[in-house]
Amino acid sequence: MPKYILTIGLEVHAQLTTRSKMFCGCPVEFGAEPNTLTCPTCLGLPGALPVLNEGAIEKTILTGMMLGCTTPPVVKWDRKNYFYPDMPKNYQITQFDLPLCLGGGVPLYDLAYPKDAQKTIANPGKVVKLTRIHLEEDVAKSTHHDKFTTIDFNRAGTPLMEIVSDPDIDSAEEAVAYLNSLRQILIYGGVSDADMEKGQMRADVNISVRPEGQKELGVKIELKNINSMSAIRRAIKAETERQIDVLEGRNPEKLVQSTRRWDDDAGVTTKMRDKEDSHDYRYFPDPDLIPLRTESLVTRIRPLVPELPHEKRARFESDYGCSAYDADVLASEKELAAYYEAAVAVNTQVPAKKLANWVINDLLGLLKDTEGGINACPVKPEALSELVAVVEAGKISNNQAKEVFAEMFANGGSASNIIKAKGFEQVSDTGALEAIVDQIIASNPEKVAEVKGGNEKAMNWFTGQAMKASQGKANPKIVTEIVRKKVLG
Amino acid sequence: MSLAASTISALRQRLASKEITPRDIVTDVAKAIEAQNATIGAYLSWDVEKALAEADKADLSQPLGGIPIGIKDNINVTGEPCTCGSKMLAENYKAPYDAGAITKLRGAGAVPFGRLNMDEFAMGSSTENSALGVTRNPRDLDRIPGGSSGGSAAAVAGNLAIATLGSDTGGSIRQPAAFCGCVGIKPTYGRVSRYGLVAFASSLDQIGPITKTVEDAAILLNHLCGKDLRDSTSLDVNVPDFTSGLGRDIKGLRVGLPKEYFISGIHAGVSARVNDAIKKLESLGAIPVEISLPHTDVGVSTYYIIAPAEASANLARFDGVRYGHRSSDAKDLMEHYMMSREEGFGPEVKRRILLGTYVLSSGYYDAYYIKAQRARTLIRQDFEKAFENVDVIVSPTSPAPAHKFGELKEDPLAAYLEDIFTIPVNLAGLPGISIPCGTAEEGGKQLPVGLQIIGRPLDEVTLLRVADAFEKA
Ligand SMILES: [Zn+2]
Numbered sequence: 031m032p033k034y035i036l037t038i039g040l041e042v043h044a045q046l047t048t049r050s051k052m053f054c055g056c057p058v059e060f061g062a063e064p065n066t067l068t069c070p071t072c073l074g075l076p077g078a079l080p081v082l083n084e085g086a087i088e089k090t091i092l093t094g095m096m097l098g099c100t101t102p103p104v105v106k107w108d109r110k111n112y113f114y115p116d117m118p119k120n121y122q123i124t125q126f127d128l129p130l131c132l133g134g135g136v137p138l139y140d141l142a143y144p145k146d147a148q149k150t151i152a153n154p155g156k157v158v159k160l161t162r163i164h165l166e167e168d169v170a171k172s173t174h175h176d177k178f179t180t181i182d183f184n185r186a187g188t189p190l191m192e193i194v195s196d197p198d199i200d201s202a203e204e205a206v207a208y209l210n211s212l213r214q215i216l217i218y219g220g221v222s223d224a225d226m227e228k229g230q231m232r233a234d235v236n237i238s239v240r241p242e243g244q245k246e247l248g249v250k251i252e253l254k255n256i257n258s259m260s261a262i263r264r265a266i267k268a269e270t271e272r273q274i275d276v277l278e279g280r281n282p283e284k285l286v287q288s289t290r291r292w293d294d295d296a297g298v299t300t301k302m303r304d305k306e307d308s309h310d311y312r313y314f315p316d317p318d319l320i321p322l323r324t325e326s327l328v329t330r331i332r333p334l335v336p337e338l339p340h341e342k343r344a345r346f347e348s349d350y351g352c353s354a355y356d357a358d359v360l361a362s363e364k365e366l367a368a369y370y371e372a373a374v375a376v377n378t379q380v381p382a383k384k385l386a387n388w389v390i391n392d393l394l395g396l397l398k399d400t401e402g403g404i405n406a407c408p409v410k411p412e413a414l415s416e417l418v419a420v421v422e423a424g425k426i427s428n429n430q431a432k433e434v435f436a437e438m439f440a441n442g443g444s445a446s447n448i449i450k451a452k453g454f455e456q457v458s459d460t461g462a463l464e465a466i467v468d469q470i471i472a473s474n475p476e477k478v479a480e481v482k483g484g485n486e487k488a489m490n491w492f493t494g495q496a497m498k499a500s501q502g503k504a505n506p507k508i509v510t511e512i513v514r515k516k517v518l519g
Numbered sequence: 520m521s522l523a524a525s526t527i528s529a530l531r532q533r534l535a536s537k538e539i540t541p542r543d544i545v546t547d548v549a550k551a552i553e554a555q556n557a558t559i560g561a562y563l564s565w566d567v568e569k570a571l572a573e574a575d576k577a578d579l580s581q582p583l584g585g586i587p588i589g590i591k592d593n594i595n596v597t598g599e600p601c602t603c604g605s606k607m608l609a610e611n612y613k614a615p616y617d618a619g620a621i622t623k624l625r626g627a628g629a630v631p632f633g634r635l636n637m638d639e640f641a642m643g644s645s646t647e648n649s650a651l652g653v654t655r656n657p658r659d660l661d662r663i664p665g666g667s668s669g670g671s672a673a674a675v676a677g678n679l680a681i682a683t684l685g686s687d688t689g690g691s692i693r694q695p696a697a698f699c700g701c702v703g704i705k706p707t708y709g710r711v712s713r714y715g716l717v718a719f720a721s722s723l724d725q726i727g728p729i730t731k732t733v734e735d736a737a738i739l740l741n742h743l744c745g746k747d748l749r750d751s752t753s754l755d756v757n758v759p760d761f762t763s764g765l766g767r768d769i770k771g772l773r774v775g776l777p778k779e780y781f782i783s784g785i786h787a788g789v790s791a792r793v794n795d796a797i798k799k800l801e802s803l804g805a806i807p808v809e810i811s812l813p814h815t816d817v818g819v820s821t822y823y824i825i826a827p828a829e830a831s832a833n834l835a836r837f838d839g840v841r842y843g844h845r846s847s848d849a850k851d852l853m854e855h856y857m858m859s860r861e862e863g864f865g866p867e868v869k870r871r872i873l874l875g876t877y878v879l880s881s882g883y884y885d886a887y888y889i890k891a892q893r894a895r896t897l898i899r900q901d902f903e904k905a906f907e908n909v910d911v912i913v914s915p916t917s918p919a920p921a922h923k924f925g926e927l928k929e930d931p932l933a934a935y936l937e938d939i940f941t942i943p944v945n946l947a948g949l950p951g952i953s954i955p956c957g958t959a960e961e962g963g964k965q966l967p968v969g970l971q972i973i974g975r976p977l978d979e980v981t982l983l984r985v986a987d988a989f990e991k992a
């Protein structure tokens with residue numbers, strides 16, 4: 031049985047986080063009363079005209095810059111002609127041959143792979159090549175009822191970025207990693223909320239299978255209706271198996287270039303249309319919009335490119351001594367990374383590595399069940415830094431610190447106040463401790479002799495007594511030092 | 520003289536002296552419509568009460584305060600029909616917004632009054648393609664008024680309007696103005712907002728006035744032009760006072776005569792009047808210069824690729840889903856589309872949608888659309904070169920005077936050739952005006968002949984200056 035090579039390309043549609051629509055001033059909002067966010071332009075009324083939303087163009091160019099694309103000096107918009115009730119003009123304004131971004135790539139990071147696949151990543155550090163990114167308008171939302179269909183034009187005209195990858199993805203897991211990595215960058219740049227479940231990010235999958243050794247790609251099948259990150263993996267697996275079954279004769283169907291629909295409940299793909307039925311979209315330049323010179327936009331946007339996740343990860347490793355895993359976690363969200371860096375900046379004496387441990391092991395665990403994530407975190411970076419500083423100075427024990435942290439998370443407040451309130455403060459005042467130790471030495475000469483005779487355990491006994499005498503507030507490190515000094519002389 | 524037969528400039532004086540009120544004007548125009556529209560058929564609808572209410576509120580301190588303007592039925596005016604001369608929009612569409620040009624007119628105090636007949640979706644040169652009524656040429660009721668702005672020209676010529684707005688894609692203002700004996704100007708592409716003008720061919724369409732005098736055309740233009748943020752193709756350029764060249768002489772002005780436009784096949788009467796006109800311009804001190812526009816012969820075929828291509832997409836929105844004619848017999852979505860459009864559109868519209876769909880189809884796009892765009896560039900360059908030597912270019916507006924009803928109906932190709940002198944002006948985006956230059960005899964009737972004057976981009980002032988000098992001489 032031959033081995034098979036899987037080739038995948040993704041077309042991702044991402045809604046941009048602009049305040050207004052692509053070609054009119056209507057607000058972009060989720061969940062408003064149907065057909066209340068409309069105007070002559072986004073309803074396609076006779077005589078209405080489109081006007082470019084500069085914010086959407088800027089966000090798309092920014093996306094391209096984050097992904098290493100180039101922006102052609104002149105871009106234009108074209109009409110894509112087809113009839114459908116969710117398309118008010120029966121043509122979509124999109125970009126055909128001069129899109130806003132060309133080339134580029136999406137660097138994949140380890141944690142972007144499905145959890146169970148993170149140990150067996152075939153190509154660590156892979157960058158999936160992009161073909162292009164263009165900007166277009168979204169269609170309206172159709173709702174199918176029993177005997178009729180209703181259309182809500184609130185969504186019609188929402189700016190939509192289409193990010194097209196090369197056929198450069200080799201597995202279902204890599205496809206998931208690609209989407210997660212892309213999503214992370216889109217959120218980093220503040221260009222899209224990219225929530226697949228909310229339809230802010232949608233992916234069509236082009237997939238083909240060929241036997242090992244065969245040079246040319248297999249028959250390209252496009253999968254539609256994939257609505258979640260987990261469905262992507264299931265859909266690719268199911269379609270791959272189906273195609274191999276056909277190639278090996280277990281399935282009597284033929285592989286022809288076609289579009290198939292993923293049914294996530296049934297776990298199968300079903301045919302929507304063959305290539306022969308495909309539309310002739312009759313693209314031509316939209317005469318209502320003039321071609322756009324991009325030079326000044328590019329110059330203006332270049333400084334807005336944020337530090338990207340992979341750059342942040344590298345810096346966290348080199349500057350803060352984070353492990354690769356810790357850096358991955360901390361850079362996974364821009365806000366989390368910012369929180370961590372804010373905590374590091376409070377007091378440079380506090381080891382950044384230790385702060386990373388606290389953020390990853392303690393903070394993220396508690397945040398998991400909290401609304402609002404890191405932005406709503408009740409523990410301010412200053413408080414965390416202070417707490418870790420206290421622990422590092424040996425003023426409280428680790429267990430006490432965890433208790434303090436839990437209290438800070440539940441009710442806010444500074445570490446020192448909570449420590450005081452809980453009476454956790456260790457007595458480090460050597461004068462007071464020396465007095466305690468002196469008293470114990472005086473009343474236990476036999477133990478002093480044991481220590482002098484070389485019994486280390488007896489040394490611990492002194493420390494234990496001193497702790498007891500101080501009601502647990504003595505700093506054990508300091509006590510040990512005093513005992514050693516006083517007993518051994 | 521009735522008020523309806525008067526001009527904007529004359530009425531403004533009488534309004535200023537409080538001799539008349541805006542209500543008097545609207546009432547008089549309404550009277551003229553009611554008396555004659557059954558014969559002329561310029562208007563498809565008119566709402567006297569609404570116009571009177573607006574006239575009563577008109578701000579007379581504004582430059583067009585209280586002047587009613589007739590509107591071609593493809594320009595949106597809030598609350599009014601906007602049929603585009605089509606069954607498609609006749610049943611249930613009322614405009615929910617004002618076109619950019621209407622906003623400008625209102626800003627100057629004018630009162631939009633009445634909806635004027637036109638070839639369906641502005642496709643045609645005779646107004647015979649209107650699905651909603653016949654418009655007759657007031658100069659000879661057996662003849663067409665021209666088109667597509669036939670209603671706009673007939674209303675002005677028949678004194679059923681003070682002045683009107685038309686739209687011009689390949690001659691649709693200038694040719695009916697010529698046929699009816701009025702003044703009609705197509706401004707430089709981008710001068711007037713297209714927002715709210717139902718698109719036929721977006722890269723060619725332009726709104727402009729049809730008036731009784733050159734002065735009125737200049738006055739109206741003053742209050743139609745200017746950048747509209749809702750139209751990306753509207754130009755962000757200074758709007759001059761278009762009346763500033765009126766009353767000035769034209770001594771030393773160089774007038775180009777394209778040799779390709781003075782060809783055999785032009786109606787003898789038209790030819791004679793245009794030659795007279797050139798002599799008259801010369802007697803006023805202008806200098807005739809023979810020029811060449813070598814790509815004139817490809818103008819019409821270029822136009823009949825680009826315009827239908829754009830139209831095929833522009834008219835796709837008329838699908839009976841949100842508005843417009845909806846077939847009651849459709850059983851599924853595809854039938855809904857096919858039957859609604861089959862029933863809603865007339866034959867010329869269908870012909871052009873088919874043509875446009877064809878030239879954009881994969882495999883034909885390069886051979887037709889791309890080639891036509893190249894030809895368009897050559898035509899534009901012809902004019903650029905010509906304007907290095909001349910200030911304006913003159914020609915007949917149309918090769919022949921108005922024909923009788925039905926004469927060209929069975930021969931669309933011959934009808935398309937009627938626009939041979941006006942089409943290149945749209946393709947090049949230039950301003951062009953048609954002014955009356957006498958009459959030609961045809962079938963025992965004296966019919967108006969139009970002189971077309973073409974100007975440099977944005978140089979309407981010179982255009983109007985020459986037209987005004989000619990008109991007054
Ligand atoms: Zn809108």
